[in-house]
Amino acid sequence: MSKYSSPPRIAEWLLKRASGPDDSVPVVNDFREAFEDQMVEAGIARARRWYWAEALRSILPLARRRLTRGRRRATTERHAFLDSVADDIRYSIRITGRTPLASAAIIATLVLGIGSTTSVFSAMNGVLLKPLPFPKSARVVELHGIVPSGAEIQSLAYPDLLDFRRMVSDFSDLTYYRQQDQTLLHGADPEVLRIVQVAENYPRVFGTRVLLGRWFNREEITLNAPKVVLLSHQFWMREFGGDRSIVGQNVSLDNESVQVIGVLSPGAYTYPTPSADALTPLIIVPNTPMTNRGSMWAGASARLRTGATTESAQKTLASVTALITKENPRSNTGISARLVPLQASIVGSVQPMLKLLAAAVAAVLLIACINVANLILGRAQIRSREFAVRSAMGGSPGRVRRQILTESLFLATIGGVLGVATAPLLTRTLIAVYPERMPRAEEIGVDWRVVVVAVVATMIAGSLSALPTVRSAGRLDLTRDLREGNRSGIGRGELRIGRALVVAQVAASLAPLFGAGLLLQTFSRLTRVRPGFDAKNTMTFRVYAPVARYKSSAKYYEQATAALHEIPGVREVASASTLPFVDGQFSDTYIFKELGDQGTRNPHSIVAFVSPGYERAIGLPMIRGRTFTASDDSTAEPVVVVNEAFAKHFFPSADPIGHVIDWNYKNWKIVGVVASSYISSLWEETPPILYASTGQNPRRGRYFVVRSDLSPDNMLVAARAALHRVDPTIALTEPASMRERVDASLRAHRFRAAMMVSLGGLALLLAVIGIYGVVAHAVTRRTREIGIRMALGEASRDVQRRVVGDAMRVASVGIGLGLVLALLAGRWLAVFLIGVSPSDPGLLAASALGLAAVVSCAAYGPARRAARVDPVTALRAE
Amino acid sequence: MPKGDFLGEFEVLILAAVQRLGDDAYAVTIKRELEKRAKRPASLGAIHAALGRLADKGFVTFRVSDPLPIPGGRSRKYAMITAAGARALRHSTDALARMIDGLELGSAR
Numbered sequence: 001m002s003k004y005s006s007p008p009r010i011a012e013w014l015l016k017r018a019s020g021p022d023d024s025v026p027v028v029n030d031f032r033e034a035f036e037d038q039m040v041e042a043g044i045a046r047a048r049r050w051y052w053a054e055a056l057r058s059i060l061p062l063a064r065r066r067l068t069r070g071r072r073r074a075t076t077e078r079h080a081f082l083d084s085v086a087d088d089i090r091y092s093i094r095i096t097g098r099t100p101l102a103s104a105a106i107i108a109t110l111v112l113g114i115g116s117t118t119s120v121f122s123a124m125n126g127v128l129l130k131p132l133p134f135p136k137s138a139r140v141v142e143l144h145g146i147v148p149s150g151a152e153i154q155s156l157a158y159p160d161l162l163d164f165r166r167m168v169s170d171f172s173d174l175t176y177y178r179q180q181d182q183t184l185l186h187g188a189d190p191e192v193l194r195i196v197q198v199a200e201n202y203p204r205v206f207g208t209r210v211l212l213g214r215w216f217n218r219e220e221i222t223l224n225a226p227k228v229v230l231l232s233h234q235f236w237m238r239e240f241g242g243d244r245s246i247v248g249q250n251v252s253l254d255n256e257s258v259q260v261i262g263v264l265s266p267g268a269y270t271y272p273t274p275s276a277d278a279l280t281p282l283i284i285v286p287n288t289p290m291t292n293r294g295s296m297w298a299g300a301s302a303r304l305r306t307g308a309t310t311e312s313a314q315k316t317l318a319s320v321t322a323l324i325t326k327e328n329p330r331s332n333t334g335i336s337a338r339l340v341p342l343q344a345s346i347v348g349s350v351q352p353m354l355k356l357l358a359a360a361v362a363a364v365l366l367i368a369c370i371n372v373a374n375l376i377l378g379r380a381q382i383r384s385r386e387f388a389v390r391s392a393m394g395g396s397p398g399r400v401r402r403q404i405l406t407e408s409l410f411l412a413t414i415g416g417v418l419g420v421a422t423a424p425l426l427t428r429t430l431i432a433v434y435p436e437r438m439p440r441a442e443e444i445g446v447d448w449r450v451v452v453v454a455v456v457a458t459m460i461a462g463s464l465s466a467l468p469t470v471r472s473a474g475r476l477d478l479t480r481d482l483r484e485g486n487r488s489g490i491g492r493g494e495l496r497i498g499r500a501l502v503v504a505q506v507a508a509s510l511a512p513l514f515g516a517g518l519l520l521q522t523f524s525r526l527t528r529v530r531p532g533f534d535a536k537n538t539m540t541f542r543v544y545a546p547v548a549r550y551k552s553s554a555k556y557y558e559q560a561t562a563a564l565h566e567i568p569g570v571r572e573v574a575s576a577s578t579l580p581f582v583d584g585q586f587s588d589t590y591i592f593k594e595l596g597d598q599g600t601r602n603p604h605s606i607v608a609f610v611s612p613g614y615e616r617a618i619g620l621p622m623i624r625g626r627t628f629t630a631s632d633d634s635t636a637e638p639v640v641v642v643n644e645a646f647a648k649h650f651f652p653s654a655d656p657i658g659h660v661i662d663w664n665y666k667n668w669k670i671v672g673v674v675a676s677s678y679i680s681s682l683w684e685e686t687p688p689i690l691y692a693s694t695g696q697n698p699r700r701g702r703y704f705v706v707r708s709d710l711s712p713d714n715m716l717v718a719a720r721a722a723l724h725r726v727d728p729t730i731a732l733t734e735p736a737s738m739r740e741r742v743d744a745s746l747r748a749h750r751f752r753a754a755m756m757v758s759l760g761g762l763a764l765l766l767a768v769i770g771i772y773g774v775v776a777h778a779v780t781r782r783t784r785e786i787g788i789r790m791a792l793g794e795a796s797r798d799v800q801r802r803v804v805g806d807a808m809r810v811a812s813v814g815i816g817l818g819l820v821l822a823l824l825a826g827r828w829l830a831v832f833l834i835g836v837s838p839s840d841p842g843l844l845a846a847s848a849l850g851l852a853a854v855v856s857c858a859a860y861g862p863a864r865r866a867a868r869v870d871p872v873t874a875l876r877a878e
Numbered sequence: 879m880p881k882g883d884f885l886g887e888f889e890v891l892i893l894a895a896v897q898r899l900g901d902d903a904y905a906v907t908i909k910r911e912l913e914k915r916a917k918r919p920a921s922l923g924a925i926h927a928a929l930g931r932l933a934d935k936g937f938v939t940f941r942v943s944d945p946l947p948i949p950g951g952r953s954r955k956y957a958m959i960t961a962a963g964a965r966a967l968r969h970s971t972d973a974l975a976r977m978i979d980g981l982e983l984g985s986a987r
Binding site (some may be wrong): 015023036057065 | 885923926930
């Protein structure tokens with residue numbers, strides 16, 4: 001265009017922008033033509049002016065047109081897309097209905113995977129993720145005491161707590177409390193209430209609110225004030241049917257008259273006992289162990305001031321602790337305090353278990369997805385001819401892929417909906433079979449987070465399952481598929497993907513199998529451990545003889561022991577302050593007379609108070625010396641009995657009998673040695689125990705131990721009746737046979753083992769189905785080849801061996817990979833193992849061989865079918 | 879004929895021009911025709927936009943010519959009236975004719 005001057009560039013650029021990519025060429029061409037005409041007629045300057053004017057007038061209509069057309073196209077495209085998605089879904093429904101068995105298998109697998117994922121997540125959500133149910137609960141920390149031995153306990157000394165409250169500026173408030181069960185007399189039978197004794201400022205930390213009546217006032221928390229109680233909402237509804245007139249009335253707690261001053265709001269949070277029945281004031285009695293430094297009995301929690309963090313408060317607390325220790329070296333040396341966010345403190349114990357569950361469930365979901373992927377791939381292989389025809393008729397590979405994805409998501413959605421529907425049932429089962437009372441179990445439920453996780457799990461399952469098929473559909477080979485589809489319905493690429501899935505499945509199944517083996521072995525080892533005492537035929541339960549009724553508890557226990565002895569079939573009766581496999585063992589420090597006071601290095605052990613005949617009732621053999629008798633009372637010489645572990649630990653080369661212990665302001669002579677037993681678990685060492693007699697150390701709350709020929713149930717009924725005759729106001733609580741107490745200590749191990757065994761079994765079952773499917777497909781595809789080989793003289797036994805051998809080759813790759821995963825899983829499970837190596841080679845080999853055996857069984861069925869191929873039929877079928 | 883297919887006045891003029899110009903109808907000639915016959919100034923952009931709308935309704939189709947065989951020769955986007963376009967044009971002009979029949983409008987001249 002050298003002989004013409006060109007039109008104004010900016011104007012032309014504007015025109016291009018306004019008309020859009022589709023229209024810009026004809027528009028610009030027309031403008032140039034008209035511009036050239038103008039130039040010929042009126043000259044360059046006027047033509048340029050004309051061009052500008054014309055362009056400016058054109059921009060608006062062109063731009064408007066561009067916009068409306070864009071919108072029109074988007075609408076039509078969206079309609080086309082939605083129409084075709086609707087088509088895909090309709091088609092999916094038809095396909096699903098046409099292959100009911102395969103579809104049912106896919107859906108069932110997904111229900112299992114998604115259902116278990118959802119239910120475990122809803123448990124994790126309720127327990128670990130949701131904040132505690134009171135305002136700004138994240139700012140509340142619990143104070144744990146650290147004792148000189150380094151152990152961490154959930155209590156501290158009262159005077160220390162007062163100092164903390166005064167001196168730690170990071171706390172906006174600090175409150176202390178204690179759990180105390182008390183017996184309520186209301187209605188026919190006495191009932192033991194779970195009560196929290198609280199300080200006046202408790203609501204400022206826990207946000208406690210009162211529905212009826214009022215909170216405790218300052219006077220009620222002082223010594224000798226009239227006794228008062230606040231009922232929890234659920235206890236008020238349960239026991240008093242929501243009767244408002246109860247406020248102001250008196251009830252009997254531990255045989256004392258106590259005035260009900262109010263009812264807490266529904267859902268009011270109580271700590272450390274969740275859903276406690278009632279709150280009472282915690283009254284500090286001066287000049288008792290309660291007010292001693294070094295006597296750590298009070299639970300405590302604090303609310304952090306705005307801007308303070310747990311770390312900053314911990315720092316301040318450490319410097320305050322150092323100050324207190326400096327001023328009170330005798331009582332506080334080696335004692336410190338640690339802050340733990342309240343939620344972490346509550347759920348700390350379940351965290352590893354729930355994480356284990358989550359991992360196991362994720363593995364199941366993954367294996368389920370692999371299985372479904374396999375089933376979908378199998379279905380797609382049968383339909384490869386259909387896909388080829390669709391492609392030949394103009395269906396793009398993308399369209400075919402979308403169809404596969406839609407089908408998979410459709411099935412996953414059905415699985416997801418059913419899975420979410422079954423999740424609450426699974427969750428309830430989980431809570432029910434959970435070894436301990438799961439903390440915050442009452443807060444577990446379905447909320448938006450659970451729904452989001454379920455939807456995400458469904459989407460992941462749907463897409464993951466479609467992935468292999470979608471990938472293979474992307475490499476559609478029309479000529480081959482149209483030709484081969486006729487013959488066998490399966491291509492080489494698909495077969496390779498099928499094999500890869502089997503490898504993945506075998507690999508993923510080995511880890512849960514090995515894990516199940518490890519946990520099962522741990523559990524079975526523990527069941528063979530003998531506790532040291534004789535757990536058979538022994539019933540135990542707890543009673544409490546309140547001060548208001550018995551000045552001396554000895555009288556009650558004398559009568560009760562006699563009454564229990566009278567029951568026909570009862571052989572031994574004794575009582576004790578604590579029992580093996582019961583929470584809350586009491587420990588204390590004392591001095592060996594010949595060694596003298598060694599300060600912080602003084603000996604320290606569990607101390608148990610037992611009545612005469614205790615060792616016979618619980619079945620602990622006497623080793624040396626004598627046991628307690630009825631004559632060991634407050635007037636007699638103070639005596640103690642020790643266990644074998646005590647003798648070995650403190651008197652490794654001497655006889656402990658005759659040695660004297662300075663303890664509790666008296667000198668106690670060791671008169672006997674009794675056998676050791678496990679105390680809180682069957683896997684920790686048997687600890688040293690110092691036994692003192694209840695005759696010389698009265699105890700109001702005790703456990704009865706009754707050895708008899710009666711069944712536990714009959715024994716309990718008879719015991720209740722006997723105790724009722726002695727005193728109808730005293731309740732029998734915590735009944736359990738010793739066998740049950742020991743079993744209860746294994747519950748966590750049993751739960752983990754059972755869970756892993758069922759998940760491992762499930763993984764194995766899914767793997768078998770998957771392998772069977774792939775081998776069966778391969779055999780179908782190779783019918784002709786097998787026919788030819790057999791026509792050429794191959795024996796049917798060899799055919800069979802070759803098919804199984806093929807499967808085993810694929811499986812062995814999976815097992816190889818699986819061994820690595822299994823070792824990782826083992827290392828991860830190590831914390832739950834006792835006396836079993838996390839990489840136990842024998843168990844690992846057994847798991848691998850077992851899996852291989854199962855795989856070969858799964859391959860055997862199709863292999864037999866292959867061996868029965870009739871060469872003539874196979875060849876004629878072509 | 880559906881209601882939405884009635885033509886605006888500008889579209890009637892364009893469609894008439896396309897029909898009149900026959901094989902030589904593209905934005906430049908249509909603009910010239912509009913100015914000559916209807917004494918109606920119209921920007922090239924407005925004509926392109928109107929042709930696009932008419933094409934959406936199925937009243938015109940386009941044919942892109944080969945570039946003219948001269949140096950710097952450009953292609954042109956020719957518009958052709960479709961059967962539906964011709965019907966729509968007649969429908970609109972008939973309706974107008976019936977409506978103004980017998981009215982004393984005076985002469986514009």
